[in-house]
Amino acid sequence: MISVAIITLSDKGSRGEREDLSGEIIKKMLQKIKAIVEFYEVLPDEKNLIKKKLIAYSKKVDLILTTDGTGLSPRDVTTDATLEVIDKEVPGIAEAMRIESLKKTRRAMLSRAVAGIRGETLIINLPGSPKAVKENLNAILDIIPHAVEKIKGNTEDCGR
Numbered sequence: 001m002i003s004v005a006i007i008t009l010s011d012k013g014s015r016g017e018r019e020d021l022s023g024e025i026i027k028k029m030l031q032k033i034k035a036i037v038e039f040y041e042v043l044p045d046e047k048n049l050i051k052k053k054l055i056a057y058s059k060k061v062d063l064i065l066t067t068d069g070t071g072l073s074p075r076d077v078t079t080d081a082t083l084e085v086i087d088k089e090v091p092g093i094a095e096a097m098r099i100e101s102l103k104k105t106r107r108a109m110l111s112r113a114v115a116g117i118r119g120e121t122l123i124i125n126l127p128g129s130p131k132a133v134k135e136n137l138n139a140i141l142d143i144i145p146h147a148v149e150k151i152k153g154n155t156e157d158c159g160r
Contacts, residue, residue: 005038005063007040008020009069011045015044050077066124089114
């Protein structure tokens with residue numbers, strides 16, 4: 001089983017002014033890979049707080065999925081926080097999400113989402129809109145179990 005933390009980054013959501021639909025979509029989709037959501041939080045878009053939570057959860061779970069804060073606005077700092085705490089970037093995951101999103105909208109090229117590894121935890125930034133979360137997570141969901149196995153030290157060949 002893959003243990004997961006979901007962090008939604010939203011100033012309005014953290015104040016209770018907006019329902020977190022994206023977090024709920026992530027929870028539902030993770031059932032397809034039999035992942036267990038151990039932690040779920042809605043936090044404000046504060047870079048240092050995001051970094052603190054990513055570091056803390058990376059000691060407790062196999063996978064951290066963030067949603068929102070990956071765009072171009074001044075408060076979009078999820079990507080910056082993630083880049084500051086990961087040990088290795090996994091660019092293919094973010095590239096796959098953008099490629100899939102570009103099939104739907106040219107605005108996908110404005111995503112700054114990243115994916116990377118901290119210790120033995122995979123961290124993936126997802127967009128904020130429920131529709132985009134579903135499309136992006138669907139693009140990568142099937143590779144997550146294999147990625148987690150590799151991060152944990154599985155030495156089997158990746159080729160099929």
